[in-house]
Amino acid sequence: MNNEFFKVFSSIFDEVQWSTSESELYRHSHDESDHPSLAPELVFFPETKQDVVDIMNLSRKYDVPLTPFGAGSGLEGQAIPLHKGISINFERMNKILTFSPQDMLVTVQPGITRLQLNSFINKHGLYFPIDPGADASIGGMTATNASGTTAVRYGSMRDQLLDLEVVLADGKTIHTGTKAKKSSSGLHLTGLFAGSEGTLGLITEVTLKLHGIPEQTIAASCNFSTPQQCAEAAHAILLSGIPVMRMEFVDACSIKQVNIYGKYQLPEEHSLFFEFAGMTKTVEEETALAQSIIGEMHGFNWKVASDSIERAILWKARHELSYAYRHVQGMAASGGDVCAPISKLPELVAYARELIVASELTGGIFGHVGDGNFHTIIMYEAFNDEDSQKARNINDQLALRAIELEGTCTGEHGVGIGKIKYQEAEHGVAYEVMKNLKVFFDPENRLNPGKIFS
Amino acid sequence: MNNEFFKVFSSIFDEVQWSTSESELYRHSHDESDHPSLAPELVFFPETKQDVVDIMNLSRKYDVPLTPFGAGSGLEGQAIPLHKGISINFERMNKILTFSPQDMLVTVQPGITRLQLNSFINKHGLYFPIDPGADASIGGMTATNASGTTAVRYGSMRDQLLDLEVVLADGKTIHTGTKAKKSSSGLHLTGLFAGSEGTLGLITEVTLKLHGIPEQTIAASCNFSTPQQCAEAAHAILLSGIPVMRMEFVDACSIKQVNIYGKYQLPEEHSLFFEFAGMTKTVEEETALAQSIIGEMHGFNWKVASDSIERAILWKARHELSYAYRHVQGMAASGGDVCAPISKLPELVAYARELIVASELTGGIFGHVGDGNFHTIIMYEAFNDEDSQKARNINDQLALRAIELEGTCTGEHGVGIGKIKYQEAEHGVAYEVMKNLKVFFDPENRLNPGKIFS
Numbered sequence A, B: 001m002n003n004e005f006f007k008v009f010s011s012i013f014d015e016v017q018w019s020t021s022e023s024e025l026y027r028h029s030h031d032e033s034d035h036p037s038l039a040p041e042l043v044f045f046p047e048t049k050q051d052v053v054d055i056m057n058l059s060r061k062y063d064v065p066l067t068p069f070g071a072g073s074g075l076e077g078q079a080i081p082l083h084k085g086i087s088i089n090f091e092r093m094n095k096i097l098t099f100s101p102q103d104m105l106v107t108v109q110p111g112i113t114r115l116q117l118n119s120f121i122n123k124h125g126l127y128f129p130i131d132p133g134a135d136a137s138i139g140g141m142t143a144t145n146a147s148g149t150t151a152v153r154y155g156s157m158r159d160q161l162l163d164l165e166v167v168l169a170d171g172k173t174i175h176t177g178t179k180a181k182k183s184s185s186g187l188h189l190t191g192l193f194a195g196s197e198g199t200l201g202l203i204t205e206v207t208l209k210l211h212g213i214p215e216q217t218i219a220a221s222c223n224f225s226t227p228q229q230c231a232e233a234a235h236a237i238l239l240s241g242i243p244v245m246r247m248e249f250v251d252a253c254s255i256k257q258v259n260i261y262g263k264y265q266l267p268e269e270h271s272l273f274f275e276f277a278g279m280t281k282t283v284e285e286e287t288a289l290a291q292s293i294i295g296e297m298h299g300f301n302w303k304v305a306s307d308s309i310e311r312a313i314l315w316k317a318r319h320e321l322s323y324a325y326r327h328v329q330g331m332a333a334s335g336g337d338v339c340a341p342i343s344k345l346p347e348l349v350a351y352a353r354e355l356i357v358a359s360e361l362t363g364g365i366f367g368h369v370g371d372g373n374f375h376t377i378i379m380y381e382a383f384n385d386e387d388s389q390k391a392r393n394i395n396d397q398l399a400l401r402a403i404e405l406e407g408t409c410t411g412e413h414g415v416g417i418g419k420i421k422y423q424e425a426e427h428g429v430a431y432e433v434m435k436n437l438k439v440f441f442d443p444e445n446r447l448n449p450g451k452i453f454s
Helices: A003-012 A022-027 A049-062 A114-124 A138-143 A189-193 A227-239 A252-262 A280-296 A308-319 A321-326 A342-359 A385-404 A420-427 A429-441 B003-012 B022-027 B049-062 B114-124 B138-143 B189-193 B227-240 B252-262 B280-296 B308-326 B342-359 B385-404 B420-427 B429-441
Strands: A042-044 A066-069 A086-089 A096-100 A105-108 A161-167 A173-175 A202-209 A216-224 A246-250 A270-278 A300-305 A331-339 A362-368 A373-381 B042-044 B066-069 B086-089 B096-100 B105-108 B161-167 B173-175 B202-209 B216-224 B246-250 B270-278 B300-305 B331-339 B362-368 B373-381
Touching: A003 A049, A022 A042, A049 A066, A049 A086, A049 A161, A049 A202, A066 A138, A066 A202, A096 A114, A105 A114, A114 A138, A138 A202, A161 A189, A173 B429, A189 B189, A189 B429, A216 A227, A216 A280, A216 A308, A227 A246, A227 A270, A227 A280, A227 A342, A246 A252, A246 A308, A252 A270, A252 A308, A252 A321, A252 A362, A270 A280, A270 A308, A280 A300, A280 B280, A300 A308, A308 A321, A321 A331, A321 A362, A321 A373, A331 A342, A331 A385, A342 A362, A342 A373, A342 A385, A373 A385, A385 A420, A420 A429, A429 B173, A429 B189, A429 B429, B003 B049, B022 B042, B049 B066, B049 B086, B049 B161, B049 B202, B066 B138, B066 B202, B096 B114, B105 B114, B114 B138, B138 B202, B161 B189, B216 B227, B216 B280, B216 B308, B227 B246, B227 B270, B227 B280, B227 B342, B246 B252, B246 B308, B252 B270, B252 B308, B252 B362, B270 B280, B270 B308, B280 B300, B300 B308, B308 B331, B308 B362, B308 B373, B331 B342, B331 B385, B342 B362, B342 B373, B342 B385, B373 B385, B385 B420, B420 B429
Parallel strands: A042 A086, A066 A086, B042 B086, B066 B086
Antiparallel strands: A096 A105, A105 A202, A161 A173, A161 A202, A216 A270, A216 A300, A246 A270, A246 A362, A331 A373, A362 A373, B096 B105, B105 B202, B161 B173, B161 B202, B216 B270, B216 B300, B246 B270, B246 B362, B331 B373, B362 B373
16 A cells, blocks of 8 residues: 555545544454454545546545455454455445335445344344344344354245355456345346455445244243254254244353353253244244243243244343353454265264364353354464364364255355365366456456455 | 268167157157257167266266257257257156165156156155146256246255256366255355256256145135235235145136146136145144135135045146147147246236237236246147237247246246246346356256257
8 A cells, every 4th residue: 555545535535434543444454353462554434436436436446455345253264354454344335225124125335234224124023134243234143144043944045145246356246146035137246245354345235125024922941951952953943834033052161151152041051042933823833832842852941932022032042152152351263164965964063072072171062053053163262373283174074064064164254364265176167267367357356355255 | 960970870879769769850850849840860778877977077078068868848948959969868867876765866767757756655654746737857957947836835946956967068067065954064066956847968867855745734725806816815814824835826817728628617707716735633723724815805705625536636637727728729829937926917917918819819827826937828820921910929028027026937937938038137237147057957958958058
């Protein structure tokens, strides 16, 4: 970033639109992961699409790398500006552009967070169901193809997108889709930009499908003697055809951790958490069927929470799980995010536990078993290189085993910095095609350089 | 296709694997549309992935265009070999490669048809729900991103894919995904190849999600005084949150046509056809709610068919609709396939009827109103150029109006030959990106040349 760039940049943008203050540079140097932080040279706050086009054109002219920043809640370092340059923080582009309750559609700017969006649309009886836990920005969720606890019913972000507006590296703006609920026209660019982590273009608008708030919601939890029994029971529920809204596995070690963190009194056993949602009688029928399956699969402590406060407490505990590990004084945490065919889940969960035990570190296993996706979080003393390396080794071995089992190294966190090393193993020759596509869209490698592609 | 090519080709492939017989050339010269037929020079029947790699390599060496052929049931001329060369008929690559009922997944070769697939998996309590009407091949359905009557619940083909094996123009083979139910790893190539109509590569394997056969299924139908009332009622049902399995609109003119074709005795009124499916009590609750909504929305003749024979007759009529128009002696038929946001549907349906009335031709309107997708079929005297032009004009005006209303020129038939002319209007600058992607994957334009891109 040379002086000439800065002269032109500061002549175009008012100083309220950018910052080089230490606190802002620090805020944009890291995300929620333990990847080493690195500060940008400047933080830019676009307010309009034209601002994004302008910064793209300047980036091209003066060869300045651009790294988009949503809410900073990523878990693979996607927002860390590895090649320095400019962090583009979208928080001021957080408007709802068009809302069509009739069509159950909304078009938003990328900086709006999922809770901001829901607080606006909920009063119309609609909601946006994708829930990665953190109050992530819609742009960030799109860029990483986020999902979370409701993916078992609604899929990932990619499944909820109808259209993206994207500013390309050459400064041109495209729309990748339309507002029709389905289309067989042209090539599917929407799916390509979703999950591309800002490496192919900058997203300036997102059109999302919305869903009706279910008439009735029931939460339930139960315990099992082993993680494998949990996985097997989850599998039996899926085969029964119950369209669960959420189905989460949490191992006993993680329950202990969250009890300490949030002063909960959950039974410290391997657990499944459920949510059933829909029309009243339907949900009652589903809950009863689930209970009987859980009984057959050796579950115990079946507990139903149908009032909204009890339900909220239960799910708050689940959402805080990651923080319970990540925010322990003096400790760092390293997380895995494998996803495999459901039938391989018992084997993969058992393997994860073996690795943790062998490492002699403390770590938990929990995740979205309905999708075959689960996380490991391994705690280690901050700045203890040996333990940090041990934690990373667990991630490596688990990711490679997931790939061997025809699964993926990342179910929902994305590739970012940490999962580049598994791309070749997972995608084979297709990774070459992906690399060439990166060059196709961003020949000078200025868009979030160092992510997905090394 | 020169002699040298043929010498090498026939030295590699036994003559049972190819044909130049008139009947085979004719069979591969057309699909179900009224696009002018054109025969290939040779039809090739690959039996293995290696056969496809070999033909790809020969095609490159001798500059021979390749056009994939599934079941020939396409409606936009995708299988017509516009640049002649070789038609690749996948009907012998119709094996189920791996079937995992535990994971509700199946991996198949592209030539298997959806009924062949279902007849195998249904006995395990599973089914593949995408239903375009015709017994299309899974490869063809993938290549055109087909959908049909169940899209309102299950989306399009693209939504049901986990992995594709694709042979690229350079002869390399890639896998675009894994068998994990979700992934945030790498760029999303699966979605890109789905709907690319054989213009980017040749699909040799498809991994599909399967679904449990619902415990109970109820079909229902009802009538309305105007098409607009049908669209409004469909819209009200969607907003109620009932997860309908199918919701189809058929106008009175089309009911008349199918009554003649199939000797049915359906009331010749504007109609909605429904299917509700799931657990028993759930389905009963949904059906009752739908009935009361239909009553409020001025529907009449509500009729429920809960036994399987009655239900089959009702849906057989709906499936035969297209044939009822397309297979009238001495007549040809031209079809539209627009899709728009649901709120625009009443306006778009009314516009379609106006256009048909103004043309003085006979035509029907019917489709998948739950998605905002509907078809027009206009009949005209075969070889009557003036009427054929009138029919095409209707398609043009309707497609452009759908695009104006933020919809698409094709909800499910694909672009093929007939919808290239709307691509610029629908995709704008993004069409340039798509054209460049075509060059990226197929620089010599040998893969289904003349489709999607002119």
